[in-house]
Amino acid sequence: MVGDDPHDPYKSSDGDNPYYNHYDVYERPRPRPRPGYGTRYHQYGLPDLVPDAYYIQASAYAQRVPMYNLRCAAEENCLSSSAHRSNVRDYDTRMLLRFPQRVKNQGTADFLPSRPRYSWEWHSCHQHYHSMDEFSHYDLLDATTQHSVAEGHKASFCLEDTSCDYGYYRRYACTAHTQGLSPGCYDTYNADIDCQWIDITDVKPGNYILKISVNPYYQVPESDYTNNNVRCDVRYTGNYAYVSGCHMSPIEYHLQKNTGRDMHPVSVSIPSFRSENNSIERGYTVFKIDVLMNGRQHAVEKRYSEFHALHKMLKKSIKPPEIPSKHVRNWVPKVLEQRRHGLELYLQTIIMETEVLPKIFLDFLNIRHFPSVPKTESCGSFDTESEESSKLSHQPVMLFLRDPYLLPSAHDTFSNVVIEGVIHGVFYPDFQPR
Numbered sequence: 001m002v003g004d005d006p007h008d009p010y011k012s013s014d015g016d017n018p019y020y021n022h023y024d025v026y027e028r029p030r031p032r033p034r035p036g037y038g039t040r041y042h043q044y045g046l047p048d049l050v051p052d053a054y055y056i057q058a059s060a061y062a063q064r065v066p067m068y069n070l071r072c073a074a075e076e077n078c079l080s081s082s083a084h085r086s087n088v089r090d091y092d093t094r095m096l097l098r099f100p101q102r103v104k105n106q107g108t109a110d111f112l113p114s115r116p117r118y119s120w121e122w123h124s125c126h127q128h129y130h131s132m133d134e135f136s137h138y139d140l141l142d143a144t145t146q147h148s149v150a151e152g153h154k155a156s157f158c159l160e161d162t163s164c165d166y167g168y169y170r171r172y173a174c175t176a177h178t179q180g181l182s183p184g185c186y187d188t189y190n191a192d193i194d195c196q197w198i199d200i201t202d203v204k205p206g207n208y209i210l211k212i213s214v215n216p217y218y219q220v221p222e223s224d225y226t227n228n229n230v231r232c233d234v235r236y237t238g239n240y241a242y243v244s245g246c247h248m249s250p251i252e253y254h255l256q257k258n259t260g261r262d263m264h265p266v267s268v269s270i271p272s273f274r275s276e277n278n279s280i281e282r283g284y285t286v287f288k289i290d291v292l293m294n295g296r297q298h299a300v301e302k303r304y305s306e307f308h309a310l311h312k313m314l315k316k317s318i319k320p321p322e323i324p325s326k327h328v329r330n331w332v333p334k335v336l337e338q339r340r341h342g343l344e345l346y347l348q349t350i351i352m353e354t355e356v357l358p359k360i361f362l363d364f365l366n367i368r369h370f371p372s373v374p375k376t377e378s379c380g381s382f383d384t385e386s387e388e389s390s391k392l393s394h395q396p397v398m399l400f401l402r403d404p405y406l407l408p409s410a411h412d413t414f415s416n417v418v419i420e421g422v423i424h425g426v427f428y429p430d431f432q433p434r
Contacts, residue, residue, distance in 0.1 A: 045108030046223040046338070047181070049214045052102040053230045053246040056212065059191050060099035060232070062200070062241035067092050078195035080150065082202055096197040097150075097234070097241050101136065102188045103181070103214050107223050110172075111181040113159060114219040114325065120179075131159060131179040134322075137216035138198050140234070143207040150198050161185040205238040211249070217322030218345065221338040225345075266351055267292045268365065270344040273336060285336060287343060291365050300366045307343055313360045314350070321349045 068090040073079060083094060105111050113120070113131035120129040140150035159179040161170035168184030181187050189196050198210070210232040218225060232246040269290045277283040287307075289300045307323060314320040324342030350361060362368075 046221055047105050047109050047111035047183070048107030048223045048227070049111060049181070050104050050106050050227050050248075051212060051214050051230045052104065053232070053248055055102045056099050056210075056230060057232060057243050057246035058100075060097070060210075060241065060243035061191065062236070062239070063096050063098055064093040065096055066090065067094065070094060073194045076195055078197070078199070080199040080202060083199065094199055095201045095203075097140070097200045097210070097236075098191040098197045099210070099212075099243065100189060100191040101196065101212065102186050103136075104186050105181040105183050108183055110183065111159070111220060111222075113179055129158060129174070129177070129179070132219070134216055134219070135159065135214065137211075137213045139211045139213075140198050140200065140203065141209040141211055143209055143233070146209070149208060150200050150203050159187055162188040200236065200241075203236065205236050208234040208236060210234050210243065210246075218338075218342045219322060219325055221335055221342075225341065265294050266357070266365075266367070268344070268347045268351065270340050270347075273340050285339075287340060289347070289365065291367065293367060298366065300364075302364070304339070304343075306364070307346070310360065310364050314358060317358050317360075318350075318354055321346055321353070 067074075067083070067088060070079060070083070074083060079094060082088075115131055115133070117131075120131045122129050139148055141147065142149050158174040159181055160172045160174045161180075161182050162185070164170055164182065164185040168182065170185060171182050172178045172180040191197075212230045212232075214228050215222065215225075216228070222228075227248055229249040230246055231249040232243050235242045235244075270287050271290055273285050273287045275283055276286055284303055284305075286301045286303055289302060291298055291300065311320060311323045323346055324339050347365075351357065354361075
């Protein structure tokens with residue numbers, strides 16, 4: 001009993017005493033912080049962001065909001081493109097799928113913005129700085145095709161410690177012009193604040209999937225990227241939205257489209273990296289890329305500078321994903337491992353999200369003969385039931401200097417009876433075997 005504690009400053013045997021059996025939680029001894037927790041330089045370990053799936057499901061709803069209440073949100077590009085038409089009036093309404101978000105840093109280091117403080121962007125409407133271009137990414141996908149049906153909203157927030165677990169302390173606050181997320185703390189956004197939604201005004205009623213990703217393009221190194229995504233089932237009736245089945249989604253969902261198509265003929269991975277040192281230039285890191293195309297595998301080695309040059313070239317023809325930042329400490333093994341993982345995801349995302357791979361990308365992977373099916377050479381434009389099944393592909397002409405189906409010679413001691421039987425059955429069905 002608390003009243004029997006000799007160290008209790010409120011010890012009293014009088015039951016009428018308002019402090020009887022009272023023990024202030026702040027008088028309890030705090031656990032001693034380990035290295036990396038609550039330190040200024042956050043040099044121990046890495047952060048690890050985890051969104052709360054149940055928190056999203058519990059408070060999601062659909063709401064109609066007039067345009068005159070969405071002017072600040074329109075300035076921050078939180079609405080779909082149809083809201084910016086010249087004929088849109090202040091009393092027109094937008095249908096918004098609202099949902100909250102609570103992100104915990106369960107790592108061992110502070111999660112700090114990817115942009116330096118001098119480049120933070122001030123938003124006068126909401127009266128705070130945005131320290132990241134894309135802290136979260138919201139998308140609404142068709143439940144059958146996995147295609148995006150609502151314009152994906154890229155949210156940039158003011159990062160702060162909204163609340164913390166017992167034993168941890170808040171150290172970042174937007175009002176104090178310090179941004180970040182401490183270990184053991186949460187950054188919470190309620191469903192009723194601006195931009196905490198997806199504009200579904202142009203979406204037809206049906207079944208969809210709400211996908212929420214934090215640190216979507218891995219601009220900030222983390223110890224684990226596989227717990228950054230949440231998926232929820234959404235049933236939209238036109239007036240109401242029912243959200244259910246929210247769960248943590250593996251990272252593969254961000255890379256693959258379950259569209260019923262055949263798997264892409266090209267797959268890449270970066271299994272390892274190594275350091276190179278010579279007397280001509282300072283040391284650098286070489287990443288080994290394993291390329292598997294149509295069952296054949298080869299390897300290429302590229303430096304980060306070559307990845308960066310590829311990214312600049314790709315931006316001229318397609319919209320590539322964000323490339324992992326080069327402003328990291330190269331001598332830290334964990335950061336190099338995060339860069340390896342980020343570059344691998346970068347290549348895989350380009351392959352899965354691009355319909356026709358650019359030639360510069362194929363040359364980067366040392367792929368010389370890649371079968372492509374441009375839209376102009378397919379029957380996909382006709383009114384057929386399945387667009388993908390009607391596409392035609394041109395097969396290369398093969399020239400043989402001798403008959404590739406030539407039977408084994410008579411002087412072979414052990415003839416291949418399997419090949420002989422297949423050749424006879426296909427090309428000489430009426431010919432009686434010996």
